[in-house]
Amino acid sequence: MKTKTLNSKVLIFLIGLFIIGCTPNYDKIFKENISKFETKKKEFEKLKVFISNSDFKSNEKILIKQLSTEAQKIANELGIMSIEITNYNNCDENSITFNIEKGWNINKLNVVQFIFDSCKKETKKEKHRYDGNHMDVWGLGDNWIMFSDTDFI
Numbered sequence: 001m002k003t004k005t006l007n008s009k010v011l012i013f014l015i016g017l018f019i020i021g022c023t024p025n026y027d028k029i030f031k032e033n034i035s036k037f038e039t040k041k042k043e044f045e046k047l048k049v050f051i052s053n054s055d056f057k058s059n060e061k062i063l064i065k066q067l068s069t070e071a072q073k074i075a076n077e078l079g080i081m082s083i084e085i086t087n088y089n090n091c092d093e094n095s096i097t098f099n100i101e102k103g104w105n106i107n108k109l110n111v112v113q114f115i116f117d118s119c120k121k122e123t124k125k126e127k128h129r130y131d132g133n134h135m136d137v138w139g140l141g142d143n144w145i146m147f148s149d150t151d152f153i
Contacts, residue, residue, distance in 0.1 A: 026109075047071060051085065052094070081101030083098055084099065098115070111148060115145045117145065135150075135151075
């Protein structure tokens, strides 16, 4: 009987170690993405200007193939799958969400979005909000945020 109890405790301990060992280092991953955004910010800004000056409407989801050849090239280099334009709270500018499909540690974070929003206070550089479950919002400065949802469901 003691052997079964000991084996069960050892098994639970090993499973716990395995789970802890397989959990990604989210702090490191977020820092990598924030640093990468800093180096790629000009490209995001170019796409933002392109979208802002286009005929796309608020509450529209834009597929990359709908963009100009130059904008498609930039979007593909950034790993963007689609772009969403929204406006809420009567903000003077539309919010523009860049949905990431590849790169940016997407295999560990599941959902990554870079959002330009001139009406959100969360955009202050290094401001971080965690919902206690799976969602993180990081302020990147200049009206930019990074949203991540690590829930795989």
